[in-house]
Amino acid sequence: MLSVKGLKATVDDKEILKGLDLEVGAGEVHAIMGPNGSGKSTLAHVLSGREGYTVTAGSVTFEGRDLLELDPEERACLGLFLAFQYPVELPGVNNTYFLKAALNAKRRYHGEEELDAVSFLRLMKEKLKVLHLDDSLLKRPVNVGFSGGEKKRNEIFQMALLEPKLAILDETDSGLDIDALRVVADGVNSLRSPERSMLVVTHYQRLLDYIEPDYVHVLARGRIIRSGGKELALELEQKGYGWILDEAAA
Amino acid sequence: MSATPQDLPGQPVAEQRSGASRKAAETEAEYGHLVKSEYEHGFVTEIESDTLPPGLDESVIATISRRKGEPQWMLDWRLAAYAKWLEMPTPQWAAVHYAPIDFQAISYFSAPKKKELKSLDEVDPVLLETYEKLGIPIEEQKALAGVAVDAVFDSVSVATTFREKLAEAGVIFCSISEAVQEYPELVQKYIGSVVPPTDNFYAGLNSAVFTDGTFVYVPKHTRCPMELSTYFRINEAKTGQFERTLIVADEGSYVSYLEGCTAPQRDENQLHAAVVELIAMDNAEIKYSTVQNWYPGDEEGRGGIYNFVTKRGDCRGANSKISWTQVETGSAITWKYPSCILRGDHSVGEFYSVAVTKGRQQADTGTKMIHLGKHTRSTIVSKGISAQHGIQSYRGLVRIAGKAEGARNHTQCDSLLIGDKCAANTFPYIEVKNPTAKMEHEATTSKISDDQLFYCRSRGLSEEDAVSMIVNGFCKEVFNELPMEFAVEAQKLLSISLEGAVG
Amino acid sequence: MSAQALESDRATNAVGGVPEAGPFDAWLPASAPATGEPGWLTAARTAATERVRTQGVPTGKSEGWRYTGLRALLEQGFTPVDEPLDAMLREDLDDLLVPGLDAHRVVVVNGSFAPHLSDLDDLPKGLRIGGLRATLAEDPDALADDLARIAGDGAHVFASLNTAGMGDGVVLLADRGALVEKPVELLHLSVGMDEPKVAQPRHVIRLGDGARVTLIERWASLGDALYCNNAVLEIGLGRDAVLAHRRVQLESPSAFHLSGVYLRQGAGSRYDGINVGLGGRWARTDLVVRFAGEHAECDLSGLYLAGDKQLIDYHLDVQHGLPRCTSRENFKGIVHGKGKAVFDGLVYVAKDAQQTDAAMSNRNLLLSQGAEVDTKPRLEIYADDVKCSHGTTVGQIEPEMLFYLRSRGIPEGLARRMLCLGFAGEIINALGNEALAGYVSEAVGGRLQAAPL
Secondary structure, eight states: EEEEEEEEEEEEEEEEEEEEEEETTTOOOOEEEOOOSSHHHHHHHHHHHHHOOOOEEEEEEEEEEEEEEEEGHHHHHEEEEEOOOOOOOOOOOOOHHHHHHHHHHHHHTTTTTOOOOOHHHHHHHHHHHHHHHTTTTHSSBBTTTTHHHHHHHHHHHHHHOOOOEEEEETTTTTTTHHHHHHHHHHHHHOOOOOTTTEEESSSSSSSHHSSOOOOEEEEEETTEEEEEEEHHHHHHHHHHHHHHHHHOOO | OOOOOTTTTGOHHHHHHHHHHHHHHHHHHHHHHGGGHIIIIIIHHHHHHHHHOOSSHHHHHHHHHTTTTTHHHHHHHHHHHHHHHOOOOOOOOSOOOOOOOOOSBBBOOOOOOOOOOOSGSSSHHHHHHHHHHHOOHHHHHHHHTOOOOOOTTTTHHHHHHHHHHHHHOOOOOOOOHHHHHHHHHHHHHHHHHOOOTOOOOOHHHHHHHHOOOEEEOOOOHHHHSSSSTTTHHHTEEEEEEEEEEEEEETOOOOEEEEEEEESOOOOOOOOOOOOEEEETTTOOOEEEEEEBOOOOOOOOOOOOOEEEEEEEEEEEEETTTTEEEEEOOSEEEEEOEEEEESSSSOOOOEEEEEEETTTTTTTEEOOEEOOOOOOOOOOEEEEEEEETTTTEEEEEEEOOOOTTTOOOEEEEEEEESSSOOOOOEEEEEEEEOOOOOOOEEEEEEEOHHHHEEEEEEHTTTOHHHHHHHHHHHHHHHTTTTSHHHHHHHHHHHHHHHHHTTOO | OOOHHHHHHHHHHHTSOOOOOOTTGGGOOOSOOOOOOHHHHHHHHHHHHHHHHHOOOOOTGGGGTTTOOOOOHHHHHEEEEOOOOOOGGGGGGGGOOOTOOEEEEEETTTEEEEEEGGBBTTOOOOOEEEEEEHHHHHHHGGGGGTTTTTSSSSSSSSHHHHHHHHOOOOEEEEETOOOOOOOEEEEEEEEOSSEEEEEOOOEEEETTTTEEEEEEEEEEEEOOOOOOOEEEEEEEEOOOEEEEEEEEEEOTTTEEEEEEEEEEEOOTTTEEEEEEEEOOOOEEEEEEEEEESOOEEEEOOOEEEOTOOOEEEEEEEEEEEESSSSSEEEEEEEEEETTTEEEEEEEEOOOOOOOOEEEEEEEEEEEETOOOEEEEEEEEEEOSEEEEEEEEEEOOOHHHHHHHHHTTTTHHHHHHHHHEEEEEHHHHTTOOOHHHHHHHHHHHHHHHHOOOO
């Protein structure tokens, strides 16, 4: 589904990703772990097409298409979804309106009929129920005045509605207390399916207690220096990142 | 027929009815484009016989007055205004730039200067595209674009029903010229009482030469049964350069007036110097909404309307309320400050504004809230959007007089800049003389953040849609104040205005 | 002052036709400048004299003087101070000093540098302080880049008057890299004369690259004399230089005070200025900031108390002409009696001055009937990638707060003073120097005590 080969990327002429390889198959959940400054968020942003990053080498294909040549909106329409570490506030923009515009943009892209207000609301109610969310979120402007937990839940709700093929969760656990974390993780788990892959980017192991990955990769100094199963995350939790960095350097 | 606000409601019902229905017929002539025959008869002959050559002097004013069959007092009033105007300097303080206007090169009495086009094929396709996007019916498109209208509108029946309804309520709604004839006491009592001819240069000019406009009188304890003027938007395309509007809401009454039109309007007149006066008596409320989309000139700034308007409301009575809402996307130069004089105790003034300047447009706009009465309250929400080479200034005055105990003002002025060649200025003047008054003013200037854009795009929205969504969000507070259908149109208009302005 | 305001100053004058023989003619120097004055300075004086004549007297229609009438000032018939006053003794200063303030002291009496009252013996290496007159005589080239250059010719008529008529003042030059630990105190002392006199001191403060100085500028008087000060400070900051500037205006209650601070900031420099305006019958201060390099930071804050029949006016003109500079403007005022406070703050962001970050705030407590606040926080923005904001409030002491204090047994008068001091505290605490903060706090407290709040 997603194939990253030899990816190098710079920010302000500083190389952050230094030849990164990653293969994600359909339905797989991969965790990307790593210390601060290792390039985790850069990877998430490069994949979703954020400006300010220059890809200097390597390739990224998503379902056989060259992802790097596409605008962010086209990537989204193809089924890529980034759950932001810091969801952005859009003052005055009603959440429901925003979601409807996003969903219909995707439907238009795929030549499908746009949803009218009634069917959209029905769909939204359905998704809310699945995620056990309160509909008060929908009446407010996008993320404005939301608590940290509400913002993250809103991200997961968008994900449920837009039904991506590949969801990238960028530090979704940051800023959440344990209860909020559980709610968000439950939401994510309910969206797991054989057709949907996920890339869970996180610093800490604790999120992986709730969202169990199939594979764990350690990202450091712009490269994946080790890959393994979920037991690797536990090992990192116990020993920290130091040993693995030393090993990689050795 | 003569009437003053005091005796109007007391008139025998029958007389009131007949007066009103006669009014209805005459008003149809005024808003004549609704009826083809009236239109031709009313306007076209006048063009032939009465278009005056350019230039302005006392004889021109006398001719205007005579042609309109005005009483002597009206002519005297015009001439006095003219004499004062001659001594007034043109205002220089606004942050707008334009070549001096030659006031002797304007013809002050002529039917609309539009050349009628034969069919829509002759109309600028860009204009038609916009009409299409706004969903304007084909016949209205023709009227707006200045194409001869050859079909009878359905609106005629609408208009008739509408007149009847207003007459039942006792609301007077007619042209100002007609009001001078039919309700001289009312006009004489109120005209110039809010915006005196000496107020400013353009108000002075308007007072001397106004030829068109609207008069509304809502009797005591009457809620005007409908939004005024929505059904007449076609008419707006033909309003003159020197419009004069006078709206009086008597005790305990309510009226909502809508001015303008979301469709871009073609007009050959460069200078528009209108005056709008609102008067709200005890417990009365006037809501005045404007969508202004006059021709802004081309991309290089050639052509375009100079929109120099004086709008002021007088909250004369206790507990009265005047609310201005404006969406300004047109005109080459806009110079207007819809204001409220909060004279009555507990009166309320509001100003909600969205202004867009792009291309070479310049706008110097804002409001004045003059707090004189006790416990008066005012709210100002101004959203300015500047793109391309647009220049936009908010200029506002909040004055709280020594006796305005417990007065409150809250002002929020936000500017959004799109591109690095535009400008956004904020010039608030705040004068507070009462120690129990509270005034808060906040202003921000920013651009659409890259984060916001990327967030929307990562959810599948195109850049243009994302910008439109964010800008509409930015203006939300103001759109919320517009009557529902106007709000929807205004949002569409805003999106269309910003097309091509981004990136 | 903005270009716009200037234009209206001129426009007003144009309407009146030929400028009348102005009331300021008496302020202009009668005789030719001192022999040996450098040509560039004479040229600047001549041009300034010309400007005074063409600009004429600002009126209420001049944008920069809309709320600040000049009639009272003109009625006094001020004439320039002619002779330096040498009769002052060091003991005379005792009551005017800030208790516990350890500083290098430079004293100016009626506009002239008074070496015998100053305390400049142990200046650290790299710091030179002297009189303007002496510096011009000995080493005029040292001032050629700054004097009459930083203020330029865009300033209003009083700055022009100062340029035309300046006699003496103080020159502070900190060499590149000089780190001056002890603050420098610049004390203006005004003594009333038989005739109403105007003093026009001119100061030049220049910090070389990386230099760091704290300057405490004070204005004080003997008794409640009537006089006028019309001062101009020109401040040039080199690359990465840091100047902390504290200005405490405690002129006599009959005095007229005009001061203009003109600032030119080099790249990466930081100016941290705090203005305290308590004194004078009529006081007008102009703070004018220009950036000469990127990444410079400018903080302008202030506290003013305008009491009965007192006018205090602060005009800020901060022009972001270059990208990536930051400015903060934060002024707080308390107005009581029949006092009047005027605040006019302009933040101007030129085209291409991207990533400018500016925030202006002006908050006022209006405490009595007859008091007045006129405030004009202005933004003029010609670049899009900027963060600019302003906020203004005029209000009173919150009744809930007052009630809370009273419910704890504190009498109303005291409670009000406490709350006012709390409001002022943000600025007073920012003064940094403990001795100075204590001194200002006491002065503010004393004023509030005396005021019928």
